[in-house]
Amino acid sequence: MKLPRVSAVVAAAVLTPAVLFPSTALAADAPQPAGVSGSDTVSEGEPTQEELDRAEVQKILADKESGVSVREAAEKALAGTAADLRHFLEVGLHDARYIDCRVEVTKFLATGGEAVKEAAKAALRGGSYEGLVAFLKEGRYQAQATDDRLELVRLLGRPQTGRGVKEAGEKALRINTPAALRHFFEVELPKVRADDDRVEVTRMLGTAGPALQRAASAALSGTYADIVKFLKEGQYAARAEDDRAEIERVLADPQTGPHARSAAQKALEGDAAGRRRFLESGLAAARVSDNRVKVSQIAENGGPAVRKAALAALEGDDQAVLAFLEQGWAAARAVDAAAPKPTGQPTERPTDRPTEQPRTTPAPQPTATAPAAPAAVQAADRTTTTGGTTARAATTGTTADTVARSGQLAATGADGLGWEAGAAAAAVAAGAALVVVSRRRPAGD
Incomplete structure (x- = not known):
């Protein structure tokens, strides 16, 4: 009865390693959690990796x-x-x-x-x-x-x-x-x-036009953003308004010459940039052209001193032309006015009316050396009947031309007539000269 008990104990001792060791091997081969190793093992309460x-x-x-x-x-x-x-x-x-x-x-x-x-x-x-x-x-x-x-x-x-x-x-x-x-x-x-x-912006107030002044004042009364907006945009819109008004004043000025007037009209019909260019440079260039045209007209119609000074100015630069119009013209007219009259020329100014004789003074009798008292109509009748007086009539025409030229010089005097009035004044002066000639007869009639 004791033998079976011993066999059972021996069998248990033999089977125990077979049961325990495979379990240990399987446990060792099992995959571990990611990021966890034997060294990662921490005590309770410490954070894991x-x-x-x-x-x-x-x-x-x-x-x-x-x-x-x-x-x-x-x-x-x-x-x-x-x-x-x-x-x-x-x-x-x-x-x-x-x-x-x-x-x-x-x-x-x-x-x-x-x-x-x-x-x-x-x-x-x-x-x-x-x-x-x-x-x-x-x-x-x-x-x-x-x-x-x-x-x-x-x-x-x-x-x-x-x-x-x-x-x-x-x-x-x-x-x-x-x-x-x-x-x-x-x-x-x-x-x-x-x-x-x-x-x-403050500086602009001293030189700006009306529109620009209003816009600048409004910007100064606002925030800095208003000032920045004015400098970037507002000032140009205001300047455009002022430029248009300035060009309209140029066109309304009767002293504006034809070149300046034409350029101003063209600029007024263009854009804002074109109007600014006209006022900055175009107007001055057009006025230079007009000044030269005006000096040329003065040289053609002026007396000897005026003609000489005008031609000298035309040969110079633009400043010389401007100086003539501002100062030289008046000085040359004074020289011509002070110069002695040539022999045979009328002593009175062509634009003045002849002094009328008192009605109580008897008319002078005609002599061989003085002009006859009858009017220029009687002298014209004599020139139709005698061949010799035809030459005398031609001489009278030459004298009338000289007087007309002097009358034109007087018409362009220190008053500085406008562009439209110049031609009319010359015509009036010429007519006055003819009246003076018609009241005088050459010596020898």
């Missing part, structure tokens, strides 16, 4: 400096497994940052100055992540300082740059550090430019 990775990814996602690619990859990792989190931190983060750096550097190609663009191109051509990071951390600021310095020099050289901007810019240029140059453009320039703009 997955929890640590998840917290790190969330911290990267919350960073404002993280780019679009980094955020997208981080969000994808957080939605995955512990292995996805570990892969993002070891590989994906670097790749995403490289993409974001290239995108950031590329932006400077569109917004940077010349030096910044060249530095950005060099970083992109290099292709390395380290080169891109170096540009974003240091290279762009060095290149920006070069661009700021060049831009500041150009700004100071512009004639429209205000006094405040020039003073602040020159100070920054003397310091000549990247920080000082950037501070000028980002902080000081907007403030001093606002002051200069207000001064510029």
Whole structure:
């Protein structure tokens, strides 16, 4: 009875390793959870590696400096497994940052100055992540300082740059550090430019036309935005209104010559830019042409001194012509008026009426050396009956022509008749000269 009991104990001892050891082997071959190893075993209450990775990814996602690619990859990792989190931190983060750096550097190609663009191109051509990071951390600021310095020099050289901007810019240029140059453009320039703009609008009030004055006053009464809008747009609309009114005044002026009148009418029918060009240069050029035409007419109709001075002015430049009209013409007329009259010419002025004899004074008797008392009609009757008096009539015509020319000179006197009145005055003077001649007879009749 004891033998069976012993056999059972022995059998149990033999079978026990076969049962226990296969279970241990199977347990060792079973797959472990991702991200967990024997060394990851932590005591109760301490975070696991997955929890640590998840917290790190969330911290990267919350960073404002993280780019679009980094955020997208981080969000994808957080939605995955512990292995996805570990892969993002070891590989994906670097790749995403490289993409974001290239995108950031590329932006400077569109917004940077010349030096910044060249530095950005060099970083992109290099292709390395380290080169891109170096540009974003240091290279762009060095290149920006070069661009700021060049831009500041150009700004100071512009004639429209205000006094405040020039003073602040020159100070920054003397310091000549990247920080000082950037501070000028980002902080000081907007403030001093606002002051200069207000001064510029105020200055316009002293020389502007009515419309421009109204617009400038309204801008000064408003905000700085109103001043900027006035300088960019409003002043030009107001100037256009004033220019149109000025051209209309030129056309209404009777002293405006034909060339200036034609050019003014053409400008009035054109656009605002054409009207501004006319007032700035076209009007002066047209008046120069009119002045030369007027001096030519004076030379043709004036006395000896006037003719000589007019021709000399025409041979000179535009200033000589203008000087003649303003001063030389009057001086030459005075010379002609003071010159002695040639022998045989009437002593009285052609435009004056002959002094009438008193009715109580008897008419002088005709002699061989003095003109007869009868009127010019009787002299004309004698010239039709004798051949010798025909030559005398021709002489009378020559004298009338001389008197008419003198009458034209008188008509263009210091009063300065207008363009339309000149021809009429010359005709009236010629008629007056004929009346004087008809009342005189040559000696020997």
